[in-house]
Every structure is written in structure tokens, then in C-alpha cells.
Amino acid sequence: MSRRIEIELxxxxxxxxxxxxxxxxREPKGVLDGALLPSGAKTGDVYRADAEMELEGMTISSVADPKAKATKGGLxxxxxxxxxxxxxxQQLAKRERGDRPRGDRGDRPGGDRQRRDRPAGDRPRGDR
Structure with a gap:
């Protein structure tokens, strides 16, 4: 199976x-046939290549120019x-605080809710 990599001559x-x-x-990786390269190739050029992975190393099967960077069009x-x-x-409306002091929450308007027993499966079990 080939893999696409960027190579530098x-x-x-x-x-x-x-x-x-x-x-x-830093180090050279392999050798490729000069017929795969476009004319005018020189040392330091970077290309996109299809590389075949083999036991002996990589074999370059095809070489293409690198993708050109997109121009900044449409600005x-x-x-x-x-x-x-x-x-x-913008003017934000002030929030009304009501008549109660901030620290006094008081009772619930409808009173406390009735406590119901939990179903048997939800009860914590005793010491084991």
C-alpha cells in the first residue's frame, strides 16, 4: 500500500x-529514479511522493509538485x-430585588413538599 509523503531532494x-x-x-532516506522528477529539479526542492513500504525500505513510485498555498482570494x-x-x-434594565432582605429566604410559598420513601432498590444498604 502506498503512502503519500513530502520528500526533499x-x-x-x-x-x-x-x-x-x-x-x-536530517539524514537522507533513500534513492529515487531521476525520470520520476519534473525537469528542472534541483537540490533542496520539496515534492509530494507516493512511497511503497517494503522490507528493504521505501521505494518512491511517483512524484508530484507540492500543493500550492491557497491565495487569499475573496477578501x-x-x-x-x-x-x-x-x-x-445599550442600557440594561435594573433587576428588581423584591421586599425581602437578601439573606432571608423564608419558607416555600406552598410549604415543604411531602417526603416519600424511596423505592426499595434505591435505599442504601446497611453494613456488609
Whole structure:
């Protein structure tokens, strides 16, 4: 199964092959056939490659140019206006606190609820 990786060309060999490494790596990883590369390839170029994983290492099966970074298209241009700037403000309504003091909660309006026994399955069991 092939895997797509980014490779960087490290050096050209006299037989037309190139050494390569994973982009950002320090050491060369392998050798690839120069016929797979586009014309004008030079040391330091980064390409996207399909690599086959094998017992002996990786074999590069195809090479493509890296994805170009997207241009910043579709930006909106802000056009200044001749009108004077009008602020937008908001006034929040004060919350009414009622007649009671804050610390006194008092009784419930309908009184306390009747306590019911829990079903048998919900009762805590005694010491085991």
C-alpha cells in the first residue's frame, strides 16, 4: 500500500538518480529514479511522493509538485464612509430585588413538599 509523503531532494548522482529525505529530516532516506522528477529539479526542492513500504525500505513510485498555498482570494475591502460615526449603546434594565432582605429566604410559598420513601432498590444498604 502506498503512502503519500513530502520528500526533499538532497543530491544528484552521476547515474541520473537522486537521494532524498523526508521533508524536514536530517539524514537522507533513500534513492529515487531521476525520470520520476519534473525537469528542472534541483537540490533542496520539496515534492509530494507516493512511497511503497517494503522490507528493504521505501521505494518512491511517483512524484508530484507540492500543493500550492491557497491565495487569499475573496477578501472584503472596507470602504470608508463620509458619514460621521454614531455609537451604539445599550442600557440594561435594573433587576428588581423584591421586599425581602437578601439573606432571608423564608419558607416555600406552598410549604415543604411531602417526603416519600424511596423505592426499595434505591435505599442504601446497611453494613456488609
Amino acid at each position: 538532497t543530491s544528484a548522482r552521476p547515474d541520473g538518480s537522486w537521494t532524498w529525505r523526508a521533508a524536514g529530516a 472584503l475591502e472596507l470602504i470608508p464612509s463620509n458619514k460621521p460615526f454614531e455609537e451604539v449603546t
